[in-house]
Amino acid sequence: MLEIQNLSKTFNKSTVNEKKVFKGFSLDVKKGDFITIIGSNGAGKSSLLNIISGSIKEDQGYLKLNDKTINKLPEYKRTKHISRVFQDPSLGTSPSMTILENLSMAYNKGKKFGLTMGVSKKNKEYFIKILSKLSLGLEGQLNTKVGLLSGGQRQALSLIMATMSNPELLLLDEHTAALDPKTSKIIVDLTKSIVKEKKITTLMVTHNLNQAINVGNRILMFHQGEIVIDIKGKEKKSLNIDKLMDYFEKIQSKDLLSDRLLFQ
Amino acid sequence: MVDFWISILEQGLIFGVMVLGVYITYKILDFPDLSVDGSFPLGAAITAQSLSLGINPFIALFLSFLVGMVSGAITGFLHVKYKITNLLSGILVMIGLYSVNLRIMGKANMPLFNKTTIFSNNIKPIFIIVIITFIMKLLLDLFLKTKFGFLVKATGDNPKLVTSLGINIGITKIAALMISNGLVALSGSMMAQYQRFSDVGMGRGIIVMGLASIIFGQSIFKGTSFILPTTMALFGSLLYKTSTAFALKLGFPPTDLKLITSVIVIIALAINNKKFSFKGKKLFNIGGGRRVRNSESV
């Protein structure tokens, strides 16, 4: 579904700040995969999602989505197939606009944004139905400005908006990291149910090992721009923190554990 | 005294059209567009030349609007295509327009005393001004409720969201700048016809007057959520005109007005920035999810 071959990326080339993030990186994602990605700070997780979505340009390598090369597609065209949710809840919505206006924009994705009215009354019920499922009380606040909502409410809204138009690929970059543990769980559960219902291929970056182990069908661990652990299928199902630790130990020589990892 | 108030109303509403334009860029788009100092006299220059060619004054209004749109498109193009900062794009166009305006008029100022203007009829000028200004305001309000208008609002609020909707933010930025500068040039055209002359220097400080009006408008309606921002902008323009008229009455020479305006804006911004941090400059930078900026270099 998504094929990345021989990817290379260096930031600030030939300056003192030169930073080689990827050197010949490859990854093959199957349709329907739900992959969780862990790894230390600076390992290249966000960079990979940025390259896939087109907000950062790679130096070399092929990106193929459904067998079509997407290297040359600008970011705003890739969003036709790829949706994202970021760590910062304010990046997924327009804070000075109301919930209704935000949802109406997301609903119109892929269609023409012309000079017809932005809010259509007949979609209201549909939006209320979706929001009621969240049990966050948003269904009664359609005319509230999104900037007034809590981080968790906004992130739930971001997730709904990002998936409303049934994208083929969903990229989540620590999308629960700015939330408290309880809200974080609500958002992860929401993520799981949406991904399952809409059958969206998903990459989810997280620093929460439990999340990474319990969610999805494949787990990747990044270190210095390389995949050092790749567990899928049955093995992934029976994975627990202890087993993951064993894996760590085997590759300890690369001093993986020196970095921030959250155990919860 | 009645004349005094009517002339404030007239000038305030003519400038109000300009303030609507500045409101689009400064407030909605978060793009401080300095080129309005050039597009205001551009509208006046186009109008002066059109009127002396005997073109219908209402068509001159329309032409000014169109040419203003072109000017806005150029500012936007410089910013979007060549990644020149928004401030510098505006300044470059503003400077360039000075020469363009001189070329259009052929000289530094053009009197229009014996030309037919939109005011050459039996209707009181104030009515004509009120009608034009309100039509522009209503059209803008309508536009901001359309799907495309939503995109323009979201572009200023969160460009990432617009990209994620599959829309090139370059397009929404350029479109918003076009509408904004169209309105500013239209205001310049109305002003030239009202005062019956066009001067190449009549745009100096327009951006600051626009800002002052927007700030005035916001402060009188503070805390009310049911008044449209475009209404606030128009009232702000009237209040601004009133305060400068009183400054003149108090005996300040007209040449001091620009300084007074600047000081007003500085005080308002200083008070505002103490209370809440500036729109768009959020102090977020947690761990990953770094925002990639590719349009913020000079």
Ligand SMILES: Nc1ncnc2c1ncn2[C@@H]1O[C@H](COP(=O)(O)OP(=O)(O)OP(=O)(O)O)[C@@H](O)[C@H]1O
């Ligand atoms: N736009 C950029 N310009 C320069 N360097 C960058 C840029 N983006 C990322 N980097 C560098 O690339 C490396 C990988 O960063 P990246 O954000 O991908 O890490 P990450 O795995 O997401 O880390 P974290 O867990 O902290 O989010 C880091 O050393 C970072 O400093």
Ligand SMILES: [Mg+2]
């Ligand atoms: Mg990251």
